[in-house]
Amino acid sequence: EVQLVESGGGLVQPGGSLRLSCGASGFTFSKYWMSWVRQTPGKGLEWVANIKEDGSEKDYVDSVKGRFTISRDNAKNSLYLQMNSLRAEDTGVYYCARADRYYWGQGTLVTVSS
């Protein structure tokens, strides 16, 4: 059974940082592009970032470029999202997803507030 389990969400002040993690199981992690998708009160669903199987290619939506970094560790079957310079509009639920859209985690809530 495919499972994606996110962790690392929480409350952070504006300008702060947070690192999200996603543990994958039930499929050959190293053979798939992976993604982070978020759902915010302001913009709804937004596909935030993609990363290629070997980590050599990454895509970011403009709203997070220069602030967020997607990465992966294939040896640990794990996906990460380093989020810096957080803003109130980054508040929402962050989902880890296989980039073919088939599998999603349950989400982790990020709240940016003072």
Added chain:
Amino acid sequence: EIVMTQSPATLSVSPGERATLSCRASQSVSSNLAWYQQKPGQAPRLLIYGASTRATGIPARFSGSGSGTEFTLTISSLQSEDFAVYYCQQYNNWPYSFGQGTKLEIK
């Protein structure tokens, strides 16, 4: 960025009836269009990809059609578990983009 527009925002339909949801892209996305179902507190669930291909395990009452800029999701005979929010998403151009959703509610 491609803007996806869904209509209507809310659709009220009785169980057993047909529901038709629309999605329009601001420019052609070919057939690179997916539909998702989302229930409260849950992640989106993939229903349709490639505009018309049902994902594994999705009942045959769900069907997708269209290409280019106009797409439709049809649910042929609504079951109680189908009342949810539905999103379309294009993955033809980066950044991938979603519609704002159609809430399907019980009439």
